[in-house]
Amino acid sequence: MLDTHTAAFVGRWIQTAVVPDDIHASMRELSRTLGAGPWFQRERGVLPNQLYQGQSSTKALAIAMGYAGDMQIEIIKQLDGSASVYREHTERSAYGLPHFGVAASAYQAALSD
Secondary structure, three states: OOOHHHHOOOOOEEEEEEEOOOHHHHHHHHHHHHOOOOOEEEEEEEEEEEEEOOEEEEEEEEEEEEEEOOEEEEEEEEOOOOOOHHHHHHHHHOOEEEEEEEOOOOHHHHHHO
């Protein structure tokens, strides 16, 4: 059974991810325009054993996370040339929104929808 606070978020857009050219400039701009923050940042993380289009991949990312109200904002900057959804997004659409998150009460059931 979901508590009242958690139930209020089910079905709502709760996370926005952005892929910028400059992660630090993005943090400053999102803080200025949306009041986002504080920011929690990892300057470089290497993520092994990722899957991209069915193939194993390792990628290096800088990630910053913060909140603007109830919205979690994730800023992702790929630091290497490995194949990934982030690299594909910037090559195809420039910088912007590669994914978003919606709250679910039953994760496995939501995956099958």
